Amino acid sequence: MSSNTASPALIASNGDSLREAFGKSLSSLADEFPKLVVLDADIAGGTGVHHFRKSHPERFVQFGIAEQNMMAAAGGMAAVGLMPVVTTFAVFCLRAIEQARLSLCYARRNAKIVASHPGLDVGPDGGSAQALEDLAAFRAIPGMTVISPADAIEMAQATRAILEFDGPVYMRTGRSPSVRLFGADHKFEIGKGQILRDGHDLTIIACGAEVARALDAADALKEDGISARVVNMPTIKPIDMDLIARCARETGAIVTAEDHNIHGGLGGAVAESLAATVPCPVEFVGVKDVFGASGEPEELAYAFEIAAPFIVAAARKVLKRKK
Amino acid sequence: MNIQVKPTPANDTGTAQKIEQQLAEAARFVRMHSIASIYHAGSGHPGGAMSSADLLACLYGAEMNVWPRGIDDPMRDRFVLSKGHAAPALYAVGAYYGFCSPKESLKLRKLNSPFQGHPHVLDLPWVETSTGSLGQGFSVAIGMALGLKIQNNPARVYTMLGDGELQEGEVWEAAMSGAHHKLDTLTAVIDYNKLQSDNTNDAIMRLEPLGDKWRAFGWDVQEIDGHDIAAILAAFRHAGTTSLPSVIIAHTVKGKGVPYMENIPAWHGSVKFTRLQAEEALAALNASADEIKEFLDV
Numbered sequence: 001m002s003s004n005t006a007s008p009a010l011i012a013s014n015g016d017s018l019r020e021a022f023g024k025s026l027s028s029l030a031d032e033f034p035k036l037v038v039l040d041a042d043i044a045g046g047t048g049v050h051h052f053r054k055s056h057p058e059r060f061v062q063f064g065i066a067e068q069n070m071m072a073a074a075g076g077m078a079a080v081g082l083m084p085v086v087t088t089f090a091v092f093c094l095r096a097i098e099q100a101r102l103s104l105c106y107a108r109r110n111a112k113i114v115a116s117h118p119g120l121d122v123g124p125d126g127g128s129a130q131a132l133e134d135l136a137a138f139r140a141i142p143g144m145t146v147i148s149p150a151d152a153i154e155m156a157q158a159t160r161a162i163l164e165f166d167g168p169v170y171m172r173t174g175r176s177p178s179v180r181l182f183g184a185d186h187k188f189e190i191g192k193g194q195i196l197r198d199g200h201d202l203t204i205i206a207c208g209a210e211v212a213r214a215l216d217a218a219d220a221l222k223e224d225g226i227s228a229r230v231v232n233m234p235t236i237k238p239i240d241m242d243l244i245a246r247c248a249r250e251t252g253a254i255v256t257a258e259d260h261n262i263h264g265g266l267g268g269a270v271a272e273s274l275a276a277t278v279p280c281p282v283e284f285v286g287v288k289d290v291f292g293a294s295g296e297p298e299e300l301a302y303a304f305e306i307a308a309p310f311i312v313a314a315a316r317k318v319l320k321r322k323k
Numbered sequence: 324m325n326i327q328v329k330p331t332p333a334n335d336t337g338t339a340q341k342i343e344q345q346l347a348e349a350a351r352f353v354r355m356h357s358i359a360s361i362y363h364a365g366s367g368h369p370g371g372a373m374s375s376a377d378l379l380a381c382l383y384g385a386e387m388n389v390w391p392r393g394i395d396d397p398m399r400d401r402f403v404l405s406k407g408h409a410a411p412a413l414y415a416v417g418a419y420y421g422f423c424s425p426k427e428s429l430k431l432r433k434l435n436s437p438f439q440g441h442p443h444v445l446d447l448p449w450v451e452t453s454t455g456s457l458g459q460g461f462s463v464a465i466g467m468a469l470g471l472k473i474q475n476n477p478a479r480v481y482t483m484l485g486d487g488e489l490q491e492g493e494v495w496e497a498a499m500s501g502a503h504h505k506l507d508t509l510t511a512v513i514d515y516n517k518l519q520s521d522n523t524n525d526a527i528m529r530l531e532p533l534g535d536k537w538r539a540f541g542w543d544v545q546e547i548d549g550h551d552i553a554a555i556l557a558a559f560r561h562a563g564t565t566s567l568p569s570v571i572i573a574h575t576v577k578g579k580g581v582p583y584m585e586n587i588p589a590w591h592g593s594v595k596f597t598r599l600q601a602e603e604a605l606a607a608l609n610a611s612a613d614e615i616k617e618f619l620d621v
């Protein structure tokens with residue numbers, strides 16, 4: 001038997017996924033950021049940082065399957081001058097959120113948490129593995145910046161941006177192949193959203209995997225003569241309040257779309273922002289306060305009603321509420 | 324309040340006996356100051372402050388290479404109080420050796436005071452990190468030792484844990500990682516006072532055989548009397564020579580030095596001293612009438 005037939009086919013990070021873009025970006029940025037160290041809890045192949053392990057083994061630190069210790073130890077490493085990037089799945093970040101709160105945010109450490117496998121995008125591993133609460137939970141910690149890029153180009157730019165930024169950050173990557181949305185001319189900036197397509201009847205504000213679906217929804221609406229603006233909102237905290245207020249003023253209705261519980265994530269952040277600036281009708285596309293399940297991400301997007309047709313339906317609904 | 328200049332290797336010419344006397348006096352101050360600050364605060368955790376006083380005095384007064392003026396020095400030794408609820412004792416030892424004001428640090432747990440109920444590094448940089456959630460400080464110390472090692476910095480890292488704190492799973496994650504990453508510059512001290520919040524360790528969740536657990540996790544283990552200054556200093560000396568991460572299991576008495584408090588679980592925390600109790604405690608610590616006034620009438 002050849003060694004080839006004896007080894008299993010590994011479904012590791014590869015292709016055009018956000019985790020892959022993140023892992024490769026980290027490796028290519030390592031020489032520019034000499035204090036950067038990457039922390040792993042036995043899932044480097046899944047988070048994309050196997051690239052970094054290969055390129056910079058001396059700056060790759062293995063913590064074993066012990067996320068709480070890894071998270072707080074990152075605080076200690078930052079305290080002595082390193083810039084640790086903690087990597088694990090989004091759902092296991094929740095396990096160590098109290099460590100992130102006290103030892104990273106309360107102590108204001110320059111440490112980053114980068115979480116792969118967010119939301120329904122996890123797919124077949126099922127409900128136990130699909131973090132639909134992370135944006136809400138990490139957003140509630142004072143001093144935490146929360147980011148969810150939409151494609152591989154934006155991921156690469158966001159990776160550089162969080163390393164240049166001084167302070168704790170929680171960033172989502174993604175497991176599944178992602179749709180290419182941006183060219184090299186894209187400009188990611190922490191705290192800023194961008195209008196990807198202009199429109200005047202309503203605005204769809206999305207992050208992560210939902211941005212591509214929002215664009216599909218806008219196409220479908222256009223066929224019915226509805227002009228939908230699409231905003232990519234990669235920074236959930238601090239949210240771009242100016243842009244949100246402008247969209248409310250100019251289009252008068254908002255739909256938010258995220259691969260996350262409808263409570264407390266992007267939709268919550270947008271609604272809070274609108275309540276304080278230019279109140280207008282809002283519809284929320286997201287997972288409706290239930291847990292996920294096994295299936296392929298596209299199947300799940302339909303089953304849990306976050307696919308493009310559901311954004312279209314939310315748009316029609318919000319237009320009816322618009323005065 | 325008599326504040327000491329911490330002996331440096333240059334001016335430290337005393338005999339071993341004299342050094343031990345000085346450290347015992349520092350520990351007495353830590354106990355008195357802790358009683359006083361908790362009295363003024365109207366709440367706090369006295370029992371575990373009393374049990375840790377001798378260990379803290381030896382760390383700050385002798386073992387660690389850290390001085391108030393060198394608190395930004397990257398080469399300084401670091402201490403993390405993982406059992407953060409013993410903050411009054413940390414503030415007291417800091418006050419004794421010039422890291423903070425002895426008078427200001429009596430304003431414990433008050434609005435706008437940097438001396439919060441648990442240490443906060445943004446308020447007081449010399450406390451090194453923020454603690455209070457048991458288990459985390461030990462991991463932070465692991466990260467510090469690992470981070471210093473990665474940067475070829477020979478500074479040592481010390482941390483103190485409570486015995487009840489050892490029930491946190493994170494402690495054993497951290498213990499495993501300390502041995503795996505060969506953190507020979509790390510010394511963990513366990514304030515083994517046999518009591519935790521509600522009751523004895525034995526009643527809440529048994530820890531023994533404790534030394535065997537740490538040995539099995541790959542640590543160099545010493546068991547000492549945590550109130551014997553000579554034994555504490557000797558244990559630190561040995562810890563500096565082993566190639567393993569080091570744990571010092573220091574057998575202590577919760578409430579040590581205040582007879583009515585010793586070994587009584589109720590004196591762990593959430594206590595409010597009456598004036599009489601505070602005076603009696605200070606008297607038991609051989610405070611003079613003047614000292615009692617100085618500590619309690621501010």
Ligand SMILES: Cc1ncc(C[n+]2csc(CCOP(=O)(O)OP(=O)(O)O)c2C)c(N)n1
Binds near residue numbers: 368458488
């Ligand atoms: C994670 C966590 N759980 C619970 C508490 C509440 N708490 C504060 S002190 C304490 C008992 C600690 O006992 P021990 O570690 O033995 O400390 P000591 O006896 O030295 O005071 C508890 C349960 C806490 N601070 N952190």
Ligand SMILES: [Mg+2]
Binds near residue numbers: 485486516518519
């Ligand atoms: Mg105890």
